[in-house]
Amino acid sequence: MDDQLTETDDAALMSKVRRDDDRDAFAVLVKRHQKMLLNFFARSGVQYDCEDLVQQTFLRVYRYRDRYVATAKFTTFLFLLARQVWIDELRRRKRYERLVDGLAAEPHPEFAAPDAADAVASGGMDLARALAALPDGLRQVVELGVYQELPYAEISEIMKIPVGTVKSRMFNALAKLRAFLEKE
């Protein structure tokens, strides 16, 4: 692989992928961001299929490469697609495993995350599980704000919610996790 490519920024690499279908440039993007994405899915409570979801996300990056606008941050584009992969996966699993007669769907075992209230009540549960047990909307704000350190405006763009909602979700998420830690 070209050493120069490994030092090229994400936007320039995506331009190469768009313009020249440059496989090496795409490989650099994959290597650079795969671990971050893997942990994004892992922190969502996925145990076994994280790498499949990472693969699906990069496949979408490739398929939708023409939609990427070089002025936007690549990570915004990446997390938009990762979030969509996650939503699609949840929908697929819920279709597959449904309780009888309209009861709430039980997640596939690979996606089993304890109920948020139970999670907080359970003293033996570790912080990672408490994080995974947060409602999706709260957990993703933590993921993007705490782990990826994205500005709230960017989180707002990825999650398609106002900045004020990002703030309130972050507050609620941290408050729930704090309560969990205090009960530990």
Add this chain to the structure above:
Amino acid sequence: MNLEAHLSELAVPEAAAFRAVIDRLRTLPEREPSADLTGRILAAVDSDRGRRRSDPPWVHAPWWVAAAAMAAGLLAIVTLFAPPARRGTGPSPEMRLAWLAASQERDGSWDPLRHGGDAAYRPALTALSALALAQNPKGYAENIRRACDALTALQTGDGAFGGTGRALYYNQAITTYALAALRPQRPELKPALERAVGFMRARQTAEGGWDYEAGSEGNAAITAWQVRALACAAEQGVGGANVPLRKGLRWLRGSTRDDGSVAYHRGSGARSESLTALAAYALITAGKAFPELPPVGQHAASSLKVHPDARAGADCYRDYAKVLAFEAVGESRRADAVRGRMLKRQEIGEDDQWENVGGRLYTTALTALVAKR
């Protein structure tokens, strides 16, 4: 605004408490990607580039265009080995088989990665494709022979056919089943079959099931497939299959609830049409030597619906299992209803929920296996 600016707006004690939470979150251990993850992603992208070219022609073209495009290649096959194709009903069974034959790799296997699926399931997809071609054993004898050679070449010393996690168990069961089902034409496959059964026996849980999750007593999907494979192997005279077969059947019987439904794991509140159908079929056919088992399977089959909920999308796995279950209880009309919908979905190229696992190979092979010829 970012997180730090947000925290600075809060009261000092609250901000300090939140910072402590954030510090704890950031010290949680992270997972490392597998060494081959980048390669798999790039291979999937490479596959995607060529995917539309390799899709069966009926997915992207009207019937008459597909027929015209394939006419030259299929003419000999259709003329020599197959009854005339039905008109105006999408791809004929012969077209599916011809496409599968044309998609076989040079080494005799089928590669799901080239058709939008996951490379980990290469043994299972090779096995299913070979089984589909075995519907016309004379016409595709050479393809089947190459497929069997490819499958036995994949087998390792311990009898496994490859893969990890769930792929390992699906590969093992589906490949063993295929080798057993194809054995009347290939008696030399018996040693491979015996090794495969030995591997399955070694991996069976004390309770009689199989699962890829440590500590689980069994997973209904994986167990139903192992039972099916073991029953076929036992019929072919593989003596080592009998004991794990009996234990597996007992586990399946114990997993069938009073209402006839079956879930992935015992004790789960969920129900699954696919798993209920697979278990029903296994109990009726593989359990036929034990008088108490077929009635349990029939009860499970009676709990199945012909039409899935409106929210349920295309699912070739579910439909395949339901056709098997309905036919096993002699309910041809219900089987035909499911089969008809399955054929229609493949005809119009509807996205199936298993596309990312088996790609177009999977939907085509399973559809071919239930299509009436």
